[in-house]
Amino acid sequence: MTSIALVRTGIRPFRGAIVTALLLVWLVGFTVLHGQDTLALGAADTTPLHGRLNDLNDAVGANRNSNPLFLYFFNEIRLVVDQLTTFISSLVSQPAFGRPVPLIGWLGVVALVGFGSWALGNLKVGLLAAAGFTFMGLQGLWQQSMDTFALTLSAVLVALLVGIPLGIWAGVSDRVNRIVTPVLDFMQTMPTFVYLAPLTLVFLIGPASAVIATLIYAAPPVIRIAAHGIRQSPKETLEAAQSLGATRSQTLRQVMLPLAKRTIVIGVNQTIMAALSMVTIAALIDAPGLGRVVLRSLQSLDVGTAFNAGLSIVIMAIVFDRVTTAASVRVERARRTTSRIPARVRKVALLVGGAVTAVCLYLSYTFVWAAEFPTDFDVGSPISRAASAVTDWAQLHLSALTSDFKELVTNSLLNPFQSLLTDSPWWLLFAVLVGIAAVAGSVRTAVTTALCLALIVGTGLWFDAMTTLAATLVATVAVMALGLVLGVWMGRSVRVDRVIRPVLDAAQTMPSFVYLVPFVALFAASRFTGIAAAVVYAAPVAIKIIADGIAAVSPTTMEAATAAGSSSWQVITKVQLPMSLGTLALAMNQGLIYVLSMVVVGGLVGGGALGYDVVAGFRQNALFGKGLAAGLAIVLLGIMLDRITQSVASRAQATTDHVRH
Amino acid sequence: MTIPSQFTEPAQSSEPSAGETMTTAIPEELVQSPSLEAKATAGAPAPVISVQNLWKVFGANADGVPRSEELRALPRKELKQRTGCVAAVCDLSFDVAPGEVFVVMGLSGSGKSTLVRCLTRLIEPTAGRVLFKGDDILQANERSLRELRRHNIAMVFQHFGLLPHRRVADNVSYGLEIRGAGKKERSQRAAEVIDLVGLSGYESSFPDQLSGGMQQRVGLARALAGDPEVLLFDEPFSALDPLIRRDMQNEVIRLHHEVGKTMVFITHDLSEALKLGDRILIMRDGRLVQVGTGAELVGAPADDYVRDFVREVPRSHVLTLRWIMRPVQPDDQLDGPEFGPEVVVREAVRAVLESERPIKVVEDGRLLGVVGNAEILAVVAES
Numbered sequence A: 001m002t003s004i005a006l007v008r009t010g011i012r013p014f015r016g017a018i019v020t021a022l023l024l025v026w027l028v029g030f031t032v033l034h035g036q037d038t039l040a041l042g043a044a045d046t047t048p049l050h051g052r053l054n055d056l057n058d059a060v061g062a063n064r065n066s067n068p069l070f071l072y073f074f075n076e077i078r079l080v081v082d083q084l085t086t087f088i089s090s091l092v093s094q095p096a097f098g099r100p101v102p103l104i105g106w107l108g109v110v111a112l113v114g115f116g117s118w119a120l121g122n123l124k125v126g127l128l129a130a131a132g133f134t135f136m137g138l139q140g141l142w143q144q145s146m147d148t149f150a151l152t153l154s155a156v157l158v159a160l161l162v163g164i165p166l167g168i169w170a171g172v173s174d175r176v177n178r179i180v181t182p183v184l185d186f187m188q189t190m191p192t193f194v195y196l197a198p199l200t201l202v203f204l205i206g207p208a209s210a211v212i213a214t215l216i217y218a219a220p221p222v223i224r225i226a227a228h229g230i231r232q233s234p235k236e237t238l239e240a241a242q243s244l245g246a247t248r249s250q251t252l253r254q255v256m257l258p259l260a261k262r263t264i265v266i267g268v269n270q271t272i273m274a275a276l277s278m279v280t281i282a283a284l285i286d287a288p289g290l291g292r293v294v295l296r297s298l299q300s301l302d303v304g305t306a307f308n309a310g311l312s313i314v315i316m317a318i319v320f321d322r323v324t325t326a327a328s329v330r331v332e333r334a335r336r337t338t339s340r341i342p343a344r345v346r347k348v349a350l351l352v353g354g355a356v357t358a359v360c361l362y363l364s365y366t367f368v369w370a371a372e373f374p375t376d377f378d379v380g381s382p383i384s385r386a387a388s389a390v391t392d393w394a395q396l397h398l399s400a401l402t403s404d405f406k407e408l409v410t411n412s413l414l415n416p417f418q419s420l421l422t423d424s425p426w427w428l429l430f431a432v433l434v435g436i437a438a439v440a441g442s443v444r445t446a447v448t449t450a451l452c453l454a455l456i457v458g459t460g461l462w463f464d465a466m467t468t469l470a471a472t473l474v475a476t477v478a479v480m481a482l483g484l485v486l487g488v489w490m491g492r493s494v495r496v497d498r499v500i501r502p503v504l505d506a507a508q509t510m511p512s513f514v515y516l517v518p519f520v521a522l523f524a525a526s527r528f529t530g531i532a533a534a535v536v537y538a539a540p541v542a543i544k545i546i547a548d549g550i551a552a553v554s555p556t557t558m559e560a561a562t563a564a565g566s567s568s569w570q571v572i573t574k575v576q577l578p579m580s581l582g583t584l585a586l587a588m589n590q591g592l593i594y595v596l597s598m599v600v601v602g603g604l605v606g607g608g609a610l611g612y613d614v615v616a617g618f619r620q621n622a623l624f625g626k627g628l629a630a631g632l633a634i635v636l637l638g639i640m641l642d643r644i645t646q647s648v649a650s651r652a653q654a655t656t657d658h659v660r661h
Numbered sequence B: 001m002t003i004p005s006q007f008t009e010p011a012q013s014s015e016p017s018a019g020e021t022m023t024t025a026i027p028e029e030l031v032q033s034p035s036l037e038a039k040a041t042a043g044a045p046a047p048v049i050s051v052q053n054l055w056k057v058f059g060a061n062a063d064g065v066p067r068s069e070e071l072r073a074l075p076r077k078e079l080k081q082r083t084g085c086v087a088a089v090c091d092l093s094f095d096v097a098p099g100e101v102f103v104v105m106g107l108s109g110s111g112k113s114t115l116v117r118c119l120t121r122l123i124e125p126t127a128g129r130v131l132f133k134g135d136d137i138l139q140a141n142e143r144s145l146r147e148l149r150r151h152n153i154a155m156v157f158q159h160f161g162l163l164p165h166r167r168v169a170d171n172v173s174y175g176l177e178i179r180g181a182g183k184k185e186r187s188q189r190a191a192e193v194i195d196l197v198g199l200s201g202y203e204s205s206f207p208d209q210l211s212g213g214m215q216q217r218v219g220l221a222r223a224l225a226g227d228p229e230v231l232l233f234d235e236p237f238s239a240l241d242p243l244i245r246r247d248m249q250n251e252v253i254r255l256h257h258e259v260g261k262t263m264v265f266i267t268h269d270l271s272e273a274l275k276l277g278d279r280i281l282i283m284r285d286g287r288l289v290q291v292g293t294g295a296e297l298v299g300a301p302a303d304d305y306v307r308d309f310v311r312e313v314p315r316s317h318v319l320t321l322r323w324i325m326r327p328v329q330p331d332d333q334l335d336g337p338e339f340g341p342e343v344v345v346r347e348a349v350r351a352v353l354e355s356e357r358p359i360k361v362v363e364d365g366r367l368l369g370v371v372g373n374a375e376i377l378a379v380v381a382e383s
Ligand SMILES: Nc1ncnc2c1ncn2[C@@H]1O[C@H](COP(=O)(O)OP(=O)(O)OP(=O)(O)O)[C@@H](O)[C@H]1O
Pocket: B058, B059, B086, B087, B088, B106, B107, B108, B109, B110, B111, B112, B113, B114, B115, B268
């Protein structure tokens, strides 16, 4: 019980006092200086910096084919990626080789995907994959689905080709690991959105850029997880191999890789999921596919069609996830003959399946009926009509509820808070934020924060950045509230955990884009819509982290508290939460990063601010520079929030560790 | 099983009288002194492994520590404070004779694992020499070091270090695979050693389907498969429960009888050390405290550390008659039964108590001393 007393003493009250004082100063300053020095900038206005970025864009455009850097480097990359993408597209999605249809028609693709999933995973996921792909076609989205599939496939191929060796290298070499880790950490805090603008600057708009953005976004998970898998090899097993005289390469091939195989496959899963998510968002830079359908119909508020496309994306995500998970289980079990189906039976069945697939491939190459997805059974329109009907109904009957709720949150929480951030003089807010960073974190955190804020001022988008920050903070508060309630519940009961966790896992595999669809249906396009989507998008991560933290509190301590006569509420507030402070801070860190990445996507559906600036930059040439600057501002916000919450987390972790020992 | 140790025979003529501490720890200078080496080569087979002034220091600028007269002498704690370096093994010297079971013992953190890993450079020593049949392992290049590991010295690990994705037979033959042996040779040899360690029938099991004791048998078989001259064991049985541990100890004794390998055996369990070891080296904080047979450690502990260590040992199980006999006195009746000096007290108790007269301790026909009821009871009562 002494441990509990310790958490509550310490130096926190002192810090709390300073933070309170800072907030008071801010409030007073806000009331007095309201509306001065807000650095507001109109939606179509630009600063000289934006103009210079535009010039840069033009200059790049003019010199694309003469500058050696482009000629021999960027253009080459673009060319290779473009050829790969074109090749894969010509296989499944685009007419090619003088044919009016792709080489492989729908029947061939369905058979191949089903067979491949069966071979890599099991029969169940094989059927799931075939059914899933067929369903996409039945929705009338075969062409778009195949475009998405082809882009994802291209990006994943390259990401794995580069990522797995790099990850293994980082696993084997401490030095490489030290270099790679901070880069990956940084990349992971960046919202998907901000990859796009700089890439279009270099690689133009279109599928090639989309694939490059996707592979940059999708490679880190597999690098990180592969490195982790290699590093995890038990030290004594490595020593045993070494003591038998194994060379380094023998150790790598015969010990490390087989042991890390399963982990690496999990990394592949993560990479595929990230790639799908990015490919759909890359619709913003003109990538073809399902993302484009979602984007267009969101803009025209055609919820029915958006729902069709969103559903196809979700199904594709589920198929990818299930198949790779089944594959990793197979990898694990491959060494066992204890599978239910004898290996020989499976081999024969696979041979037969392979033959059938070959026949399907041939048919789909030769006959139109097997090449073009039949339009006789249209399940897309009914689904889309149903979705529209539900939306209409909801807007008619629930609008009292939803719009009241929306108005309530917007007027009582969002608006005042946003005004507090945006209508304060920038220098006041600047000082307060740096002060909070210094108190909550360290001098170093304060310096980073000051630097980020100064650069944000420099981007000329202070006002928009503060709007985005306000939305992000409001959403994060909601995420943490959800996380605390559900996380504590799950952490305290294994049964609840077992029910909720799969739902959260499934939610996490969904590309961020599709989260917007139901919220647009419910709340129409508004600032609130983006925030609500961000809360739901970020909640699973926070809930899971908190649940794990609560569950990790040592049973002995809990027993001691219970034995001392604490009620459940007392156990939660005096033992479990204080002892999971580090975890809570970590959950907040992750929650913030997820929220930020979704809040900016919300720019598409009325969220305004930085997200809108980025999107507008893609649409209008004159706003390109501003969009680029907005992307930069998002990155800076992300770094700032990450650093502050991380230093809070490490401080909290230190206190908790201190207590736990 | 016992091969007489060459260097550390107890003073034979002078009886160990109470009060006089007998120091059997070899002074370190002595080990390298030419006279002793000469004696070793002349009187006994050359050592298989000879460790000379071995150092392993962890930390930045570790190299400087063994070189500096001042730092060398510092105890571990002070060295850590002064330089931030941890001296895991300090200035250690000993020889291991062919066919001997040489046990290294010490408390946790005393540097045992580090020491045994330095022998085949799984951990790179900081200074000193490790001779394998006269060749300095520390000078070996990567290639010959690998050859040494493949053919001459094998190791058994505390947590087995098996490859979970390979079956028992493939684990056992892994060393052979590494050195490029053909499939047929591998499976034949694997079957042999699996049989030797009593695991027949489990060839195609996976390690995680076996109990801890069986897994360690696999580790043992793997080490034996390459037919090495020396086996190194790093606390191989401390992860096993007591009954299995005893089984495995007996297994090692049996194997030693059957294959007669030289063994270097690390343990922190004194009874294990006494049971297996021909000689025992006691380490503390990286330094050598005493080397000797079990009887020497119990009969003449070098210092309080060793005395503490052996306090709980039943002396009658370890001490030999040599340690408790007294010189013949004029009024002794010398027609009692005869025993050799290396007979353990416990085995002579009955004879002594049943005999009317003291028993005679005789070596090569020479009467060394006698043991009467008083001497026996003194030992038995103590333990
Ligand atoms: N890689 C390392 N870096 C720094 N110090 C080390 C390293 N390995 C071991 N040490 C230190 O060296 C000392 C000896 O460690 P070692 O593992 O050899 O002890 P041990 O006798 O085998 O102990 P145990 O019985 O617990 O296995 C310890 O103080 C340990 O902290």
